[in-house]
Amino acid sequence: MTETPAAITARDVVKRYGGSGRGRGAPVTAVDDVSLDVAAGEFFGILGPNGAGKTTLLEILEGLREPDGGTVRFLGQPVWPRNTALLDRIGVQLQASAFFERLTAAEQLQTFADLYGAPSGRVSEMLDLVGLTDKAGTPAEKLSGGQAQRLSIACALVHDPDLVFLDEPTAALDPQARRNLWDLLREINARGKTVVLTTHYMDEAEFLCDRVAIMDTGRILELGAPAELVRRLDAPVRISVDAAALPPDRARALVAALPGGADGHPDIGATDASTVLSTRRPAPVLAALAEADALAGLQVRGATLEDVFLALTGREYRA
Known part of the structure; x- marks a missing residue:
């Protein structure tokens, strides 16, 4: 029987910045020898204070940034050099939402659907999933913060990817919008999607994630299920x-x-x-x-x- 590969396998990943040329100072190690596995269908969180290396690690896992050392594979395939065969299997929601100017919510989604060759009907399906059917004709710039974040997630999902990356999706949202987004993210994961999340909100990670990696200074300090990590603390x-x-x-x-x-x-x-x-x-x-x-x-x-x-x-x- 053939074993199903992990959704993500990262081994000994390193990323440094600076340090070359006169007067530029010592290099900064943003990601320092990180290894982890994310199982297919898992909701995985990456936590850490500002400057911990979360976003850099996420960009390497997504195949957007080249590591200085180590390897990352998605379902057994390398993500770097940029692997175009994986593009339609990965969805990315960035920390700050950015949309095409003067397009409605439906038109934004249709643009992304066309870029990926998604089937007809996918736009209305996604608007329904993220609760924006009644905002289909609203220009994206007129949406509230929570609605814009949901539209951004819909754009990341419109091509039905296997793996979804979310970089602080609830940052700057009010408590009600955050809770609504949590329900959406759990539904996405329940549909079989592998989700990798970075967040500053510990209650969010505790509520959503099967496992979390806590990072600081580029290293993973602890990795496990939230309840398991709490038990280890013995507080x-x-x-x-x-x-x-x-x-x-x-x-x-x-x-x-x-x-x-x-x-x-x-x-x-x-x-x-x-x-x-x-x-x-x-x-x-x-x-x-x-x-x-x-x-x-x-x-x-x-x-x-x-x-x-x-x-x-x-x-x-x-x-």
Whole structure:
């Protein structure tokens, strides 16, 4: 039985910029010995702070940029030198939407369909998929930010590619538009498309992605399913209750009576409105709070992908 090749196989990929010529300084390594596999039908995320190398890696995977070292293959075929046989199997949605001037949404899509030789009827099908049927006659420049992003994704899908690359598709969108776009992206993936996504939003990656690679300084620091990466962090659970129901002094007395000794007791903190207990053993703490009738305003927060991201990449501001 022949094994189906991975959608993407990258091995030892390197990309450097600068460093040649007088006064140009040392070279910058944007992608530093990256290897990864993306399975067919997978929703794969690439995460990292500004300057981590995400977009450069994405452009190499797409075959838009030549690596200085290493190889990338799509369904077993090399993507560089530019492999024209793969063009109709790859869809790309760029970070910033750019459309032909003065064309309506339907005309934009028709132009892309004609370029790829897509069958008749594909334009109306795609408008329906991205929820823009009622905007078919609207000029692209008159669309809202969320509508423009959906049109951009439709243009990337109009030729029915096997693999779709999305570079920060929800950047600068309001929460409602982001959620609508998430539903669309999940539907696209459910249709069997392999999706590779870069994003700054950890909740987005946690919601959408089967696996994520967290990058910084050109390297992959961690790779795995979001839930798996969170479990590896082994972070405490934060239990927060209304400070009026459980002032910090009362909380300290309550946890002092818990079994397990001082090492097993929660750390106690406070905000203006809440008392916060941090523990790796939440069950006895919650039971004690219930027995003390101190559950008002209860919130229980475990670690998230954002905690993993910050633990790996740090908290300093990246311009």
